[in-house]
Amino acid sequence: MNQISPEIAGMQRNIDNIEIRPLAAALGAELRGVNVAAGVNDTQMAAVLDALHTHGVIVLRDQHLTPQEQVAFCKRLGPMRVSFMTEVSVPDAPELTIVSNIVKDGKPIGLVDAGALWHTDGSYLPQPDMYTVLHAIQIPQRDNVALGDTCFMSTAAVYENLPADIREKIHNAQGVHSLSYHIQRKIEGNFKAPPAKDTKPDVLHPAVIEHPVTKRKGIYLTEGHTKAIHGLPDDESRQLLDNIASFATQTKFLYRHKWREGDLLIWDNIGTQHLAITDYGNMPRRLHRAGISSPFNIFMQH
Numbered sequence: 531m532n533q534i535s536p537e538i539a540g541m542q543r544n545i546d547n548i549e550i551r552p553l554a555a556a557l558g559a560e561l562r563g564v565n566v567a568a569g570v571n572d573t574q575m576a577a578v579l580d581a582l583h584t585h586g587v588i589v590l591r592d593q594h595l596t597p598q599e600q601v602a603f604c605k606r607l608g609p610m611r612v613s614f615m616t617e618v619s620v621p622d623a624p625e626l627t628i629v630s631n632i633v634k635d636g637k638p639i640g641l642v643d644a645g646a647l648w649h650t651d652g653s654y655l656p657q658p659d660m661y662t663v664l665h666a667i668q669i670p671q672r673d674n675v676a677l678g679d680t681c682f683m684s685t686a687a688v689y690e691n692l693p694a695d696i697r698e699k700i701h702n703a704q705g706v707h708s709l710s711y712h713i714q715r716k717i718e719g720n721f722k723a724p725p726a727k728d729t730k731p732d733v734l735h736p737a738v739i740e741h742p743v744t745k746r747k748g749i750y751l752t753e754g755h756t757k758a759i760h761g762l763p764d765d766e767s768r769q770l771l772d773n774i775a776s777f778a779t780q781t782k783f784l785y786r787h788k789w790r791e792g793d794l795l796i797w798d799n800i801g802t803q804h805l806a807i808t809d810y811g812n813m814p815r816r817l818h819r820a821g822i823s824s825p826f827n828i829f830m831q832h
């Protein structure tokens with residue numbers, strides 16, 4: 531999954547001492563030379579955003595941050611969304627959500643099995659998150675190999691390679707995004723679902739979105755949340771969504787992130803989708819997640 535062409539492997543750049551190392555052909559890059567706790571200047575911040583839009587998902591390694599340091603960095607990316615799931619927020623940092631399987635006093639301290647189906651964060655909301663920032667606090671290992679990888683997909687690479695007949699069908703279509711459908715899928719798949727009280731009204735979003743910065747078009751239909759293509763008969767809609775989902779998950783469109791403690795991973799929710807691999811059982815795992823609202827009108831073309 532992490533094969534990259536020699537041309538891309540050699541495409542490293544230096545901006546204000548930041549080194550950018552692409553991690554896979556379709557998306558993903560590591561940024562070296564940024565120390566978030568020490569402070570990020572405006573030039574570095576512009577380079578971080580540029581790399582984020584270009585590569586879809588970027589990792590800054592060895593960032594051991596307090597919740598307050600993570601929040602201060604995230605605010606540089608845009609307005610932070612405070613999750614409605616307040617029972618799993620980081621103490622004294624309501625902008626951060628705990629993603630964890632750790633149980634304390636009989637209750638999980640965070641979201642368990644967050645993202646076990648392909649999705650993009652907040653697509654079931656009228657205004658989804660533009661970026662997500664996930665900080666690795668505790669990562670399980672077996673035989674010195676990290677568990678709980680996160681896989682990413684380039685939505686633009688998928689769109690650009692879709693068979694013409696499928697592209698034509700979704701060009702002006704809208705997807706129905708549904709949290710209750712997502713919960714149902716999780717229950718059917720024996721994943722741990724969030725409590726039913728977290729349901730929200732379904733929302734419509736364009737099936738194809740032009741990225742507000744890169745102007746690349748990408749699919750905005752997900753395995754996890756897109757219940758239907760609006761206006762199509764149920765069987766036709768299901769068939770089309772299943773065809774797109776199986777096409778989109780080809781290795782050539784993906785990057786698989788192997789976590790290290792201290793990783794600060796940032797992804798662009800318009801340019802990517804992601805999937806959590808839950809292969810660590812009860813081994814403790816903890817990450818702190820932030821959702822950043824869009825500084826752009828993502829859906830302005832419709």
Ligand SMILES: [Fe+2]
Pocket residue numbers: 644645649650651804
């Ligand atoms: Fe997610």
